[in-house]
Amino acid sequence: MTVTYTARVANARFGGFSQLLLLWRGSIYKLLWRELLCFLGFYMVLSAAYRFVLTEGQKRYFEKLVIYCDQYASLIPVSFVLGFYVTLVVNRWWSQYLCMPLPDALMCVVAGTVHGRDDRGRLYRRTLMRYAGLSAVLILRSVSTAVFKRFPTIDHVVEAGFMTREERKKFENLNSSYNKYWVPCVWFSNLAAQARREGRIRDNSALKLLLEELNVFRGKCGMLFHYDWISVPLVYTQVVTIALYSYFLACLIGRQFLDPAQGYKDHDLDLCVPIFTLLQFFFYAGWLKVAEQLINPFGEDDDDFETNFLIDRNFQVSMLAVDEMYDDLAVLEKDLYWDAAEARAPYTAATVFQLRQPSFQGSTFDITLAKEDMQFQRLDGLDGPMGEAPGDFLQRLLPAGAGMAAGGPLGRRLSFLLRKNSCVSEASTGASCSCAVVPEGAAPECSCGDPLLDPGLPEPEPPPPAGPEPLALIPGPVEHFSIVTMPGPRGPAPPWLPSPIGEEEENLA
Numbered sequence: 248m249t250v251t252y253t254a255r256v257a258n259a260r261f262g263g264f265s266q267l268l269l270l271w272r273g274s275i276y277k278l279l280w281r282e283l284l285c286f287l288g289f290y291m292v293l294s295a296a297y298r299f300v301l302t303e304g305q306k307r308y309f310e311k312l313v314i315y316c317d318q319y320a321s322l323i324p325v326s327f328v329l330g331f332y333v334t335l336v337v338n339r340w341w342s343q344y345l346c347m348p349l350p351d352a353l354m355c356v357v358a359g360t361v362h363g364r365d366d367r368g369r370l371y372r373r374t375l376m377r378y379a380g381l382s383a384v385l386i387l388r389s390v391s392t393a394v395f396k397r398f399p400t401i402d403h404v405v406e407a408g409f410m411t412r413e414e415r416k417k418f419e420n421l422n423s424s425y426n427k428y429w430v431p432c433v434w435f436s437n438l439a440a441q442a443r444r445e446g447r448i449r450d451n452s453a454l455k456l457l458l459e460e461l462n463v464f465r466g467k468c469g470m471l472f473h474y475d476w477i478s479v480p481l482v483y484t485q486v487v488t489i490a491l492y493s494y495f496l497a498c499l500i501g502r503q504f505l506d507p508a509q510g511y512k513d514h515d516l517d518l519c520v521p522i523f524t525l526l527q528f529f530f531y532a533g534w535l536k537v538a539e540q541l542i543n544p545f546g547e548d549d550d551d552f553e554t555n556f557l558i559d560r561n562f563q564v565s566m567l568a569v570d571e572m573y574d575d576l577a578v579l580e581k582d583l584y585w586d587a588a589e590a591r592a593p594y595t596a597a598t599v600f601q602l603r604q605p606s607f608q609g610s611t612f613d614i615t616l617a618k619e620d621m622q623f624q625r626l627d628g629l630d631g632p633m634g635e636a637p638g639d640f641l642q643r644l645l646p647a648g649a650g651m652a653a654g655g656p657l658g659r660r661l662s663f664l665l666r667k668n669s670c671v672s673e674a675s676t677g678a679s680c681s682c683a684v685v686p687e688g689a690a691p692e693c694s695c696g697d698p699l700l701d702p703g704l705p706e707p708e709p710p711p712p713a714g715p716e717p718l719a720l721i722p723g724p725v726e727h728f729s730i731v732t733m734p735g736p737r738g739p740a741p742p743w744l745p746s747p748i749g750e751e752e753e754n755l756a
Contacts, residue, residue, distance in 0.1 A: 250549055273549035278536045279529065286528050289499055290521060297503060310509060316501030323494045325531055332487045333538045335479060340541040344552060346470040348383040350376065350561050353460045354568040360453040361442055364574060371442050372569035378431040378438070379464055380562045381409045385428040386468040390475040391545035391554040409562075426472060432465045479542060491535055498524055 250273030256263055271277055297309055354376055361372050384404060387394040398404050405415050418430055436458060443454045502524040505514040544552045584590035594602050 249551075249553055275529075275533045275536065277549075278540065279533050282532055282536075283525070283529065286495060286499070286532075287520075287525065290502075290524075291519075293499060294503055294519065306506070310505050310511065313500055313503045313505060314511065316497045318501075320494060320497035320501050323490055323497070325490055325494045328487050328490050329531065329534050332479075332483060333534055335483075336538040336542050339474070339479065340544055343471065343474050343544055346467045346474065347552070347557060348379075348386070348464055348467045348471070348561075349557075350379050350383075350464065350565045353379055353464050354565045356457050356460045358569045358573055360449075360457050361439075361447050361569075362449065363447055368447060369570055369573075371438065371447055372573065373566060375435055375438060376565040376569050377409065378435040379461070380558075380565060382428055382431040382435075382465065382468055383561065384409050384558060385431070386426075386471050387545075387554050387558065389426055389428065390471055391552075393545075393547055393551075394554045394558065397555055428468055428472065429465065432461060432468075435461055475545070484542075487535065487538075491531060495528055495532070498528070 250270075252267055252270070255266060297306065301309060357372055357375050361375065362368060363371065381404070384394070384398065384407075388398045388404075389395075398407065401410070401415060401418070404410050405412060410418070414434075418427065421427060421430060439448065439454060439457055439461075442448045443451070448454050448457070502521050504517045504519075504521070505511050507515055507517055540548050540550060544550075545554060
């Protein structure tokens with residue numbers, strides 16, 4: 248069973264993790280005590296042989312060997328290879344748990360889409376969920392030793408009620424040498440299609456939703472199979488194991504205490520037990536033990552997944568959801584906050600202090616600015632109010648004088664330019680304008696021209712309202728223009744206006 252200590256560390260406090268150090272089940276002491284005793288035993292044997300068995304010449308040779316091993320043992324990159332390996336194994340371990348096939352989403356869809364309170368409707372819903380549970384059992388007994396010990400043969404699966412005898416015959420008659428965990432999912436699809444034909448599933452959208460949830464469930468079963476098939480590359484595991492074992496093999500010799508009388512560097516103290524070497528072994532070897540336990544979470548270690556518990560839980564809740572809870576609703580009543588303008592649940596005496604804390608509005612709500620820093624600034628660097636119109640800005644740039652008066656020529660040109668810029672588009676202006684017909688070779692004169700491009704051209708009068716006949720300008724004295732009406736071809740209507748009645752027939756003619 249998984250070791251859970253979440254409640255013990257719910258609040259951070261002084262020495263919060265220290266209370267976890269005395270736990271035995273699932274602890275590093277339970278995993279590592281044998282290896283630690285072996286390492287300490289070999290170390291003490293070499294130390295005793297150096298002190299009491301070897302001759303003086305042999306002792307000098309052994310001392311040189313100790314210095315050599317201690318000098319070059321640091322070249323083995325134990326921390327580097329162990330860090331990457333354990334990170335890979337932990338990520339893989341959590342990903343495998345996320346792939347556990349849980350029927351919660353599928354059972355809600357079955358209960359909401361497969362209708363009928365009669366025995367036929369119950370049979371449909373229960374059989375659909377039984378097929379989903381059967382698929383999970385078949386894949387878990389293929390990857391988990393605990394589940395395989397519970398269901399060693401298909402006969403045990405039949406006796407447990409996950410499969411009928413008729414279904415077992417169909418299952419065994421399928422001529423396939425591969426794992427057949429997917430067969431109940433196909434049965435699920437066929438049964439859902441039959442329920443749709445009978446009207447138990449009322450539309451194709453509901454059937455689509457049901458099959459989509461089934462595919463998610465089947466995909467998780469398939470991922471468990473692939474995680475069991477594709478392991479962490481063996482060469483990586485071998486490299487990490489060899490690096491750790493060779494490092495501590497060198498430490499067995501290189502960390503021996505030598506005779507201080509020989510005057511070797513860093514050998515001024517003679518102890519029997521290498522305390523810091525044992526701590527180093529505890530950390531590095533414990534690191535490798537973590538990876539060893541997590542690399543396959545479907546075994547029977549203390550922290551492996553509780554697959555049999557999940558099978559029991561999933562089968563029970565799925566049957567409850569689609570059978571006893573189907574169409575079982577409580578009487579609709581108004582809630583306690585029906586007439587409340589601001590609904591808020593009550594607090595107990597232990598939590599009422601949280602009510603007095605202000606709600607979080609955002610990290611920038613506490614920033615304060617000086618009054619002068621909150622004034623908007625013009626992007627062009629010119630002084631003036633931000634609401635000034637572009638025409639006002641242009642008038643302010645021109646020198647003030649007699650020509651800028653309301654009746655002056657420059658003022659008229661400026662007002663004409665502002666009116667021209669307010670048109671919808673050049674295309675719509677050109678389409679609605681009709682110029683006077685002039686003799687061949689003469690320059691056309693039209694109110695569409697830009698008077699600012701030709702300073703000698705007098706200012707035209709504002710265009711009159713649209714009428715049945717187009718307008719043309721007849722040249723006259725410089726002081727004014729005469730406006731007369733002339734017949735002309737009707738221009739095309741603007742694209743946003745509907746065609747008048749009968750225009751389609753004229754165009755076709």
